[in-house]
Amino acid sequence: MTCTETRELLVRYDDGELGGGEAAAVAEHLSGCAGCSGELSALRGAMRMVGNYLAGPKPVESAARPPAVRVARRPLAPMLAAAAALLLAGAVGWLAFRPAPAANAAEIARRALAMLETHRNVRYRIEYLLEGGKVKPAGEMIVEPGGRSLMRYTYSGIEFLIGRDGERRWTGTVSYPGDPGSFISFPAGADRDDTLLDRGRVPDFEAWIKGLKEDGSRLIVLPGENVEGRKCRVIRSAPPADFPMDASVTYWVDEDDGSIRRVESRIPGFMDLRLVLDATDVPVPEGFYSLRGHSTDKSRVVELTAEETKDPAGQ
């Protein structure tokens, strides 16, 4: 390679934008050419000066520096759990959320985590449905026969962990990955309809439909569809007419064994999620989940992991 050719490629070489062959040829030329090596040094030196200039002077804490954009911030509240649970409304009804004042978050989490011992769980993938038909992984949900479940997914950089105790109660944490101080635990909540939680099956279709209607849902029966070779009934549930948001949940229920093969939860402009039946008879990955954090009023710390369950304040 000549000096002219090398210098033509030098910037791309330094930016790591050359293919292996070209990069190797440039490197070889540089090793034997003081002129071109000097030019690379000069290039890097100039970029260092630019970098130093852009980094700017260290700001002093003063009014001269405008504050970062802040919007009115309240602490992440237990409503988050309600919202998270409702988003996956396959597991709850439109009217399902209700507080469970008697429930103890630590106890619910303890029960949810006890399912780590079972290997007969059903696993759902959780996926985002994006514009243009694109799908992006969001997390997963593991449901055991007794109805206990663990769900983990991220939304806009926030990680949600939600555990259910098999008695229609749930708790969970929300956190920002990379910000260890951001754990916040939800107090407990309760579901009314935990059909999906019973190992992902609808044992009695008619009773399930009746339950959904009692929950205030408007139901639409759509034409049956095949999902991965299984013939499914398709039911779309919309919230009651006076529900102030546009939303729907669609279920694909296996005609033969009643398993819920797929659920799509759509809240336009907010979050469209899909649960896809992924595997049965799976263990919960060891160490995969931990539920920990502080209560929303920060008055007590709850720390629950697969290995141990402790609540320093004793609740």
Add this chain to the structure above:
Amino acid sequence: MGFVRATAELLDTGRREIMTASFESLAHRERDGLVAFARGMLADGHEAEDAAQEALLRLYRTWGRAENPRAFLYKTIANLCIDRLRQRSVLPPAGDPSISGSGNAAAAQGETARPELDERAAAVRAAIEELPPDERAAVLLKEVERLSYAEIASTLDATVTQVTNWIHRGKNRLRRKLAPYMEEGKRP
């Protein structure tokens, strides 16, 4: 049906809080990079702060809809800066109080008033200012954000070939302009 209302309110509150918290988290992470980029583009510390703020506000208004918020942010700030540069080209230059070395502005930014530092900073600033807006944006996205050429192309709505040419020309111009000052910098 009161309970339905309550549920909807909870959901809506939850949504706002998720949005707010996740937005703030991103804004916190990206703000310094945005300011550095805009500072390079505009050669004005205060305008850079304004542009970063504006880009973050625009992101906030669309929060939850942008598939790649970070890409949205850089596309927005690149466009904001390029627009401001074009406006400037038809207006008399305002000058840069933050880098001029004049006492008050430098102090406001916490700069030490060392003439040598000011001279080098002024040289870098002048060299960057001589780059046409597209070259400037491409070089700064590379140097500040370490984006790949393909990512820069997507941010600036350009082709990879265009970006390659911009960065090649831009960096070589900077190398030539700054060479005398690097010699100085090598002295103990």
